[in-house]
Structures are given as C-alpha cells and as structure tokens.
Amino acid sequence: MEAVRTCVGCRTRAPRSALLRVVARDLELVIDERKASPGRGAWLHPTRECAENALRRRAFGRALRVSGPLDTQTFEKWLNGYGNKVNGSK
Numbered sequence: 001m002e003a004v005r006t007c008v009g010c011r012t013r014a015p016r017s018a019l020l021r022v023v024a025r026d027l028e029l030v031i032d033e034r035k036a037s038p039g040r041g042a043w044l045h046p047t048r049e050c051a052e053n054a055l056r057r058r059a060f061g062r063a064l065r066v067s068g069p070l071d072t073q074t075f076e077k078w079l080n081g082y083g084n085k086v087n088g089s090k
C-alpha cells in the first residue's frame with residue numbers, strides 16, 4: 001500500500017507518487033525532485049490550479065512551518081515553465 005499525502009493547493013488526498021514535494025531551503029521555495037530532501041515538505045498536485053491556490057492562500061508557509069515570507073520566485077519560474085510544457089508552447 002502506497003503512502004497517501006494531502007495536496008496543499010486543493011486539500012484532497014492522493015498517492016505520494018502523484019504529487020510533487022516542495023521544500024524550503026533558506027526561505028526559498030524549491031521543488032524536491034527526488035522527494036528525499038531532509039526536513040518538512042509540502043505536497044502538491046502538478047497542476048497550475050493547485051499551485052496557484054497554494055500560493056494565493058499562503059499554504060506553503062503553514063505546511064512547512066516557516067515563520068516569515070518565503071521567496072517563491074524559483075517556484076513561480078518552474079510553474080510558468082511547466083505551464084508552457086503542458087500547453088505545448090515553447
């Protein structure tokens with residue numbers, strides 16, 4: 001039986017393999033590609049809607065238990081690049 005996690009964007013539960021893991025490194029929000037970085041992680045569906053919901057609701061700070069603002073520029077760049085790949089653009 002596979003581990004189940006909750007998406008911080010839509011708050012639905014899904015298998016770990018269907019979600020992305022996001023961690024905070026020096027108050028910077030980054031994707032944990034290997035899903036193995038130490039520390040707390042926030043889980044997210046790999047969709048633009050879930051990512052935008054999580055950013056809008058400031059769910060990453062709560063899930064990662066970070067006090068203070070997170071730098072989301074790297075994550076937002078990834079999100080914009082991911083959206084282009086999904087839509088078939090550059």
